[in-house]
Amino acid sequence: xxxxxxxxxxxxxxxxxxxxxxxxxxxxxxxxxxxxxxxxxxxxxxxxxxxxxxxxxxxxxxxxxxxxxxxxxxxxxxxxxxxxxxxxxxxxxxxxxxxxxxxxxxxxxxxxxxxxxxxxxxxxxxxxxxxxxxxxxxxxxxxxxxxxxxxxxxxxxxxxxxxxxxxxxxxxxxxxxxxxxxxxxxxxxxxxxxxxxxxxxxxxxxxxxxxxxxxxxxxxxxxxxxxxxxxxxxxxxxxxxxxxxxxxxxxxxxxxxxxxxxxxxxxxxxxx
Ligand SMILES: Nc1ncnc2c1ncn2[C@@H]1O[C@H](COP(=O)(O)OP(=O)(O)OP(=O)(O)O)[C@@H](O)[C@H]1O
Numbered sequence: 001x002x003x004x005x006x007x008x009x010x011x012x013x014x015x016x017x018x019x020x021x022x023x024x025x026x027x028x029x030x031x032x033x034x035x036x037x038x039x040x041x042x043x044x045x046x047x048x049x050x051x052x053x054x055x056x057x058x059x060x061x062x063x064x065x066x067x068x069x070x071x072x073x074x075x076x077x078x079x080x081x082x083x084x085x086x087x088x089x090x091x092x093x094x095x096x097x098x099x100x101x102x103x104x105x106x107x108x109x110x111x112x113x114x115x116x117x118x119x120x121x122x123x124x125x126x127x128x129x130x131x132x133x134x135x136x137x138x139x140x141x142x143x144x145x146x147x148x149x150x151x152x153x154x155x156x157x158x159x160x161x162x163x164x165x166x167x168x169x170x171x172x173x174x175x176x177x178x179x180x181x182x183x184x185x186x187x188x189x190x191x192x193x194x195x196x197x198x199x200x201x202x203x204x205x206x207x208x209x210x211x212x213x214x215x216x217x218x219x220x221x222x223x224x225x226x227x228x229x230x231x232x233x234x235x236x237x238x239x240x241x242x243x244x245x246x247x248x249x250x251x252x253x254x255x256x257x258x259x260x261x262x263x264x265x266x267x268x269x270x271x272x
Pocket of ligand 1: 016017026044045046047048049050051052053217
């Protein structure tokens with residue numbers, strides 16, 4: 001069923017040349033199916049290849065072998081059906097929030113009327129809580145507000161898939177929680193299929209429908225996939241009082257700890 005295989009990564013391999021010109025497979029045989037409307041987090045140790053996987057789905061880097069299919073179309077380059085939010089939003093400083101969001105909308109919907117485009121931009125800025133600040137410039141906004149603009153810019157394009165690469169990585173923990181709620185509220189309404197990279201186990205458990213745990217690189221692949229069985233909409237305080245939350249968290253930390261041990265053992269074996 002297409003709904004259950006909305007995003008398909010099959011036998012995905014990404015190799016980069018090392019300084020000696022040899023091809024090193026950073027990711028090797030990555031297989032994952034994402035259901036329509038699902039939020040899947042990807043977690044794994046630094047450098048294992050999380051961004052590499054996300055960038056291949058975004059079409060920002062070529063796939064060495066295997067394939068990625070999003071909503072029935074094989075990915076061969078970037079496209080507005082997949083919107084990416086990075087750690088830093090990189091807004092154009094000479095444009096207001098409104099102007100920054102409008103830029104993409106104009107490009108993707110050139111046939112829309114002026115009023116329709118304005119509605120798309122205003123809806124997206126409203127969804128991230130910036131209705132009253134849409135005419136401010138980036139320099140007049142906090143890091144959290146700027147990241148809200150980055151999220152608005154992505155959802156204004158009405159993508160089939162949202163790709164979040166550590167979107168809260170640079171924010172303090174309170175702002176981080178606010179923005180986690182912003183994303184979840186948007187997804188509750190829009191049901192956009194989402195992949196999010198995170199380093200934060202609590203964030204992964206609170207937000208995800210499933211968590212994909214990646215093994216160490218080189219040759220990284222999917223290690224385990226854990227289903228998170230909390231209903232939507234989610235209430236942070238309620239969820240954090242459940243025993244299940246701590247059990248999910250424990251399993252996640254156990255996996256990361258096992259990867260760390262494996263990494264150390266690999267290093268030691270090389271030295272001896
Ligand atoms: N253009 C490139 N050329 C060569 N090697 C690269 C290139 N881009 C990434 N790599 C290597 O690929 C591996 C995976 O990188 P990637 O950024 O995907 O990891 P990550 O899991 O997202 O890391 P982090 O959690 O630290 O952001 C790393 O060893 C990195 O050095």
